[in-house]
Amino acid sequence: MSAFALSVQQQEFVRLVREIAESELLGLVGTGTPGRVNRDLVRAMGKQSLLARLYSGADDSRSAAAMDLCLLRETLATVSTEAETALALQGLGSYPILLSGTREAAKRWRPHVLSGEAVAAFALSESEAGSDAGALSLRAEPDGDGWRLHGEKLWISNAPDADVYSVFARTTPNARARGVTAFVVSGSSSGLSGEHLDMISPHPIGRLHFDGVRVGPEDVLGEVDAGFEVAMRTLDLFRPSVGAFALGMAQSALDTAIAHTTSRQAFGGVLSDQQAVSHKLADMATRLEAARLLVYSAASAYDAEAEPTEITRRSAMAKLEATEAAQFVVDTAVQLVGARALQHGHPLEHLYRDVRAPRIYEGASEIQRTIIGRSLTR
Template identity: 60%
Template sequence: MPGFTLEAQQRQWCDQLRALAAERLSPLAEKGEAGRVNRGLLAALGELELLQPLFTAGALELCLLRESLAYACTEAETALALQGLGAYPVHRYGSPALRGRWLPEVIAGSAVAAFALSEPGAGSDAAALALRAEPTRTGWRLCGQKCWISNAPQADFYTVFARTTQGAGARGVTAFLVPADRAGLSGEPLDMLSPHPIGSLLFDSVPVGAEDVLGELDHGFAVAMDTLNRFRPSVGAFALGMAQAALDATIAHTKRRTAFGGPLSAQQSVSHQVAEMATRIEASRLLVYAAASAYDAHEAKAASGGQGERERSGGRGQVKAAAMAKLMATETAQYVVDRAVQLHGARALQRGHLLEHLYREVRAPRIYEGATEVQRTIIAKELYA
């Protein structure tokens, strides 16, 4: 589609990002410890000025950034994405004091951000949050748990979603910025399939005040959804980067690997699988770019019309496009990486092989930031609206 053909400058930038990730970031990623925040890698992202676009770039540019980094260094991509997810609510909804305190350090890679939405009983059903914000004379105290929180418990601050009005569903949730050293806040790491830092948090009467609120009281669910809609297309881009890396490795392998008297690529059963992998990737890429462009168009319209225009338009087409992109790209990446492993054979299962790494990495995006089933629910709801 001509509308989604990248310009020469964009292609050149993607090539530069791939090279940068391979040469500068991948060696730092290898020095990291599985399950722990790699602060050296994060500092390098800041030094290379790759964290600033999380807040200033359009959605399409963000997709190109994440796809390019993921192709060569998934750890760098994930570190970057988690900074954006945790700090974007501060950028968009925080007071000048909160933005001034935290965003410069986030952009420099010296402060680690985290997005604390999920709970033991509220994963896909985010409106069912049980973490309580109990009123006090000076504000609230947070009581409850969060679980499967990326960068926990090693982050420097958390964007936390808590229930301020009981029985109000999504309308009774408020977003707070909670520094990691706040009294009563503790956590522990979780041992997960992928090597990312993920943990649980315990809130034992953690004090928060009006100065910690992000956005408006009881409107935190909108903060969460706005953030997820911003990053959802680029989750698809992350998946595309992994899928493209797996495809390229498979093409190279099937060209040079011989079996039954010739290269694997000469066997129709192999070449047809590779063709299917490439087709699904390209279709997913178009969906991701279209969703990112729809988001950018919606933001531009909202900016020209003000906040009222944002609320009136609601971005319904953009929400559906983002859900479709995330659904298609993450499912495609799982398919492509699985096929790539099969075509490589046992060598792809060896620890340290690119595909062994991608096989562990590719599973999680089908769950986080809205599982595949949630994306289908969103799409269906928009279709029947």
């Protein structure tokens, strides 16, 4: 991992996180049901205070520094993508509640989320509202001083196992993003059900059905009809850290490729003596380092409270380049290692499946390019 722009304290943090991941988390990876929430792993991260790093500050409600979040996710990903994803989903799902929820909602859920006893989820996507999040159609119909939720959510990570959801629903018809409200919804709510979806890489993800789920004014996150802002604030923080997750996977793939090519005997020497191979390694390392600098730049802009448009642009750049670079690095590593890299159980086989999804979720690469382009021309 590059030490560029990292303080001594940050480098020590990276060392500590890796030590915890290897000694306390790795033994729990793969022990749960494939594709479902590994609650023992989430609780272990709570016990080790890793979840608490997501939220810190004098008022106990501020989010952690974006740089800390990126270093946390990047470091965990080099050890275990399952552990990294479990932590990231906990943060993504709880961020709207802890920062935009009522005092009562934050008080109710904060201790359980940070201890790992309550699993959180971010419920934005729908079958017809993925990249076009403003098109969502989950209905919030007025019911006294509250609402009843009707419809479905799809591709929701941690569903249907989560204990609490940040749910985005339409409170004003035909208003696109201006008519969306965010709500906190308990996983045990009457009328809420769901099912798990099988994916190419085992991942806790599913569909949610809302059949008249009741939410009250105390469940609103932020303001009525201003839920899209809650979602975008969340994504501005987490998009660079998706890039950090990709960096961790890419670093692991590069390390594996270097170890193989510098020890594999071929053509009268080690494989890395071949110029075609050494140049591939050079390209992998260069793209990885360039992506890392973009991720750190985006995190620094967020922590420095730069202009919102700059934060959004840098976040989009970081997620775009880091996820695309990771795809290249992992694919090239597989090519260099050869057939054994595709054998079930090989580290690269696992990474090859895991690296594909980040180019889609939290805004596909095409959406990131649109965000960047608009920021340059408006």
